[in-house]
Structure formats: structure tokens, C-alpha cells
Amino acid sequence: MDSNHRPLPCQGSALTRLSYGPESMKSFYSIGAIPVSQCAGGLPKRPPRGDNFFVTASAPASSADSPFQYGAIVVATLSNPREKFWGAILSLKPEGLSITGVDLAWFDGFVQLLKAGEPCSPAVLFFPMHRVEKIELDLPEGDVPSLSEQLATKTGLDPVQVLGGAPRP
Numbered sequence: 001m002d003s004n005h006r007p008l009p010c011q012g013s014a015l016t017r018l019s020y021g022p023e024s025m026k027s028f029y030s031i032g033a034i035p036v037s038q039c040a041g042g043l044p045k046r047p048p049r050g051d052n053f054f055v056t057a058s059a060p061a062s063s064a065d066s067p068f069q070y071g072a073i074v075v076a077t078l079s080n081p082r083e084k085f086w087g088a089i090l091s092l093k094p095e096g097l098s099i100t101g102v103d104l105a106w107f108d109g110f111v112q113l114l115k116a117g118e119p120c121s122p123a124v125l126f127f128p129m130h131r132v133e134k135i136e137l138d139l140p141e142g143d144v145p146s147l148s149e150q151l152a153t154k155t156g157l158d159p160v161q162v163l164g165g166a167p168r169p
Helices: 104-116 147-155
Strands: 015-017 029-031 073-078 083-093 096-103 123-128 132-137
Touching (some): 073 096, 073 147, 096 132
Antiparallel strands (some): 083 096, 096 123
């Protein structure tokens, strides 16, 4: 880069100083490959609507081959505050996640209540999508059984029935 071309600090954008001549300020700068002098008001024009062919106007419906369907047993990690929930998906939409289950911190207590025959049931919860950090299928990891398998082993109950076992809507 020669002395007449040096980057300006502007938070990672491609704004570059082109020269130190007496021309107007608009000819001094370039944003990417578009000289600022060719841009309205000194900024590049927004692309016309319809040029992004890969973005749909609305979110597509979940496909049948997605593992995150109604009834899938998952562990959901949430933020603000950080929490984890184990349960079955009731609904997964752009608005958020509906789940029937228990807080992972209370899972062992929930299993003990079920084992003792105490009346208890999972909560039905909705989490807005801005809180959902991650959703994982409840699967075994090597020799470590899944939470569903742990519940079934300790209580003799079917996790699907414990979580409601509702027919598909």
C-alpha cells in the first residue's frame, strides 16, 4: 500500500482514503469498489428489492425430515438468564420454543419424585427465540445414557408418557 492509500479506522468497513488532492471530499474516499462520489449522499445506495433470490419473505415451515419436530425430546439451552431445560417439543416456530419439561437443575429431583410415586408433572413453557441459544436432541454420549434413558432406568416409566405423550396436533 503506497503513502497515498491508507485505511481509515471505521470498525472494519472497506472505507479507504484514496488521495490527498484538493478535490472535493467525496472523491477522496471509496467504499469497497464503489467510489463515494458515485453514491447518493456519500454512501452506497441500498440494493433494489428482489435481488436476493435466496431469502424468502417468511420463514419456511419446518420440513418433515427435521429432527426437531413435535414430540422430540431435547435439551434446550437458554440465555439471560442461562438455563437448561429437558423436555419434549410442543412447537418450534420463529417466535419461540414451546416445550413440556423440567429445568435441568431439577431433573434429579423430578426423577426422585416420580420414583417415589409422588404426584408431579412437567411444566409447559414458552421461550421467545431471542432466549434460545441451542437445542440439542436428548441422545446418549458414548457410554453416558441420555436423560430419557436415565429416567426410564431409574423409574421404569416411559419418558414420552411422563412428558405428556399427547397425540400429534
